[in-house]
Amino acid sequence: MNKIFLIIRREYLVRVKKKSFIIMTILAPILMASLIIVPVFLANQDQQNRLIAVSEDDTKYSSKINDTDNINFEIITEDESEKIRKNLTDSPYYAILDIKNDTFTLFASQQIGLNIRNSIQNQLEKIIEREKLKQAGIDIKIIENSKTKINIETKIIDAKGEVTDSNTEASIGIGFITGILIYMFIFMYGTMVMRGVIEEKTNRIVEIIISSVKPFQLMMGKIIGVALVGLTQFILWILLTIIISSFAELFLIDAAEISNNTDTINQSLILDEITKLTGGIDLIKIFFCFIFFFLFGYLMYSALFAAVGSAVDAEADTQQFVLPITIPLILAFILIQPVMDNPDGTLAFWLSMNPLTSPVIMMVRLPFGVDIWELVLSMVLLILGFIITTYLAAKIYRTGILMYGKKISYKELWKWLTYKG
Amino acid sequence: MKKGILLSVEDVIKKYGDYTALNKVNISVPKSSIYGLLGPNGAGKTTLMRIINQITAPDHGTIIFNGEKLNKNHIKDIGYLPEERGLYKKMKVGEQALYLAQLKGMSYHEAKEKLKYWFEKLEITHWWSKRVEELSKGMAQKIQFVVTVIHKPELLIFDEPFSGFDPINAAIIRKEILQLRDNGTTIILSTHRMESVEEICDHIALINDSKTILEGPIEKIKEDFQPNTYEVSLDTNNLVSSNQFKILSHDKNTYKIKINEGFLVKQTIDIINKEHKILSFKKDSASVEEIFIKSIKDE
Structure with a gap:
């Protein structure tokens, strides 16, 4: 256990110390903050x-x-x-x-x-x-009297008969953004794991390491290390975006404007806007579900990415194996639109149960409201999916990392699954 | 001196699908010896070493280490320098050596102390904060050597330890290996450099086509391979075979002879001495290289 901790620490520190990580972590929130602040600023101007x-x-x-x-x-x-x-x-x-x-x-x-x-x-x-x-x-x-403007208000009545505001536009927005973020993150960090595995293999350090730790420990250490990198980046993004936009708000928005709204003087204008926009949607629930689906979706896919990395000698050879892995993910991405059109339909239901597509599709469905049993079932299935794929990936990984200079076919991969550890 | 056996591999079979990498391989490695593992490419040496390191498991057969069945607890007692070896290029030398030493179960402080000792011994202290990519291949090899031996394992397995070294550094490494043996470490060494095998190995095993075809102390193998052959130098070049000995080959005044069964060396010397003047007479021993090539051809 101590050894897997050492591996996680190395994988984490090596990536967090990289210049590209630091730049991305700082730059993205500035972009995000400016996306939020510029329209507010301009409107105010x-x-x-x-x-x-x-x-x-x-x-x-x-x-x-x-x-x-x-x-x-x-x-x-x-x-x-x-x-x-x-x-x-x-x-x-x-x-x-x-x-x-x-x-x-x-x-x-x-x-x-x-x-x-x-x-x-x-x-x-x-x-x-x-x-x-x-x-x-x-x-x-x-x-003047013949001019008409109506606005249909939408409300949701839950099982207990309580009525809450609903906001279809906000649901679409949140569902879309979180779904796409999960898709992007899984791809980004999954590829990061794959590159790490290929690096170890081409560097030929892998055999030195697995004479002291189990291949499974090395693989999981890397996957968990990169997951922590992802979470760190994600949390820093949120924090920095909030900090930067609050500061920008203080400096850019007219003091006069703020004093006009004396009742909200101590409240951030932006938070106020967001709360107004998303009224009725449980953002905290969405945040925690996002973390869960990102984490387990990533864990499942990155195990597959690690297996691919172990089977090839160079990144250029990964194409043929990466494609089949990513098809379900891309499919989920393409099906975001139809799922939104009917977030409680059969298609939406089954896609949000299948572990390969659920991380993206469940996030799309969540803002529209999902029964708790569906959510829990989807989570359990995703965890199961993670365990099964990791088990299979570990078998391929174990054999793959020690194979050099061999063109690997699917038949070969299948054989590796049957080798004795 | 009777030495105990540190490691014995018994009837080990390993298959990859239809391919048999090891077919009932047996070796026994005496304590505090240097054990040469020889064999052509693809004979199964690397697979055997991986099995001893528990990187892969055998399909059949047992491995006894220090009187116990090989298990997880032995990982820290074995050091392995694989043939395909490398380091993280972007990491600093010291950082990386510490990481690898800690993976072997050493504490941070212990690892640091031992690394300092080895870095000073090999005069590479100034590399500590360099990145690995700045080092030459030979330099990186030294680091790999250090991290292999750092945790003082009872058994060290070196796969082609001299490849990538210039003769000076190869000699340094050879000296270190001999010193480790003298301090009680058992060493399994796989190499294609037959001259290093002759120089430093006490025992050898020859593996070909997934099987052990020769095993034992190097002197005994040489003796078994070419019993009763001698090299004789004379002042003339007219020696002929007799019923006591047979001339195998000759080059000017130097003859290779084989003494026939039932005759003693002394008798042969006396016979030759009657007609010729003997300048030198010595036991002829085949080189490991000859044994290697001949044994594999005969298979």
Whole structure:
């Protein structure tokens, strides 16, 4: 037991100390955080109040222009306009809207934001539209009353009759993201295990090691070591993403904006947003299921990847064996969409029971709500799948790591399963 | 001096599918000896060594180590330097040596202390924090040698220990191996270098085609292989065979003769001495190489 611990420690430390690991671990959260923060930041940026001067030879439009959420209009005379135009930068105005003979011009000292231009344009268009409708003798009230907008609320009633909010979009989002993450992680870390095995084999260190430890210990040590690397990376990603986005939020988002929402002043805007979006979905349950399905899905697949690594002499030869292993995984990936269309259907059920596809498919189904017995059964089957594949993989591994310079066929692999340890 | 047997392999059979790698192999290795394991490529030597190391299990047969059936507890008593050996290229030498020593069951401090001793002995202390990829093949071999012997096992198994060494370093390693033997360690050595076998082995076993075809103390094998042959140098070149001896070959004034059954060396010398002047007369012994080639051809 002590020896497997030594192996796990080496496999873990060697990978965690690698430059590529450190860079990936830091870079990914920055990307993730910027994905979260940039839209919030931009949305916030637009809400900055702009003061726009309006100068018109008449009052045809200027009398009807209304302030919007973030644009205030101030009517000035043409003389004033002339004056300000000479030194717009120092004036309190962001821009001057000049209206002459039904032509509209915006003067500004910098490029005008598209939002502001569109907002003003829409307002003017509406003013003209209404004017035309009036002239045609149509009552504007009728048109306004006929405008309709509905929003179907979806709620879930559980077995006890309790009603919770449901959010199909959020379910799709979470199911999709977690499913794809599991698919990616299994691939990434499974390949990492395979490379490690090939490295040991081509380095010829493997025989030195297995004269002191059992091949199974070496294989499991490597698999567990890499799993810990994966978990470390995953947890660091989450922590760093939270830290970075909180900091970014503090620095980038207007203090004024925050003080506007005094009731939420101590609460992170982003967390607030996320909670609002995912209301009704048990994120903690999803998090723990994610860890479970990632871990066991990875353990099962990486045993197979290790077996492939042991059977070949170089990474270039792995193709023919990697493909059949990854087909179920790729299939699960492709079937995410149909499963989402009917998360409680037969296809979804069986795919989430089959250990080869369940890690991806169960994560897709979870946000839509899965019966507890299904979840537990799927977990038990996955653990069983892990034990069986590891047992078979260990047999191939044991023989494979000591075979050099031989082209390996499936028939050969089958024979290895029957050799006595 | 009667020595005890440290390891005996009895009737071991190992099959890989239809292929028989070992077919009823028997060897017994005396304590504190250097035991040469010889045989052509593919004879089954590596499989035998792997079985002794418990890397694979035999299909049939028993292995007795120190009077007990070979079991897991013996792993720490056996050190193995495989023919196909390497190291993690990216790891530092010291770190890696510590790791491998700890895998053999040594504590961190014990391993560090012993490694220091060996690194100083082989004058490689300054390699400690180099990466393995910076070392030459011969340098890496030295590290592998050190980690094989570090835990002071009772039995050491070396598969081609001299390959990759220049003559100077090969001599250093040879010296270390002999010293280990003198300190009581038993050594099984497999090599294709017949001259090293002659120099350092006490016992040999010849394995061919999955079977042991010769086994025993090296002197006895030589004697059995070519009994009663002698090399005689004369001042003339007109020696002829008689009923006492037969000339096997000659090169100028030097003859290889075989004394026929029932005659003594002394009688033969006397007979030759009557007509010729003997410059030298010595027991002719076949080289291990000759024995190796001939035995395999005869099979």
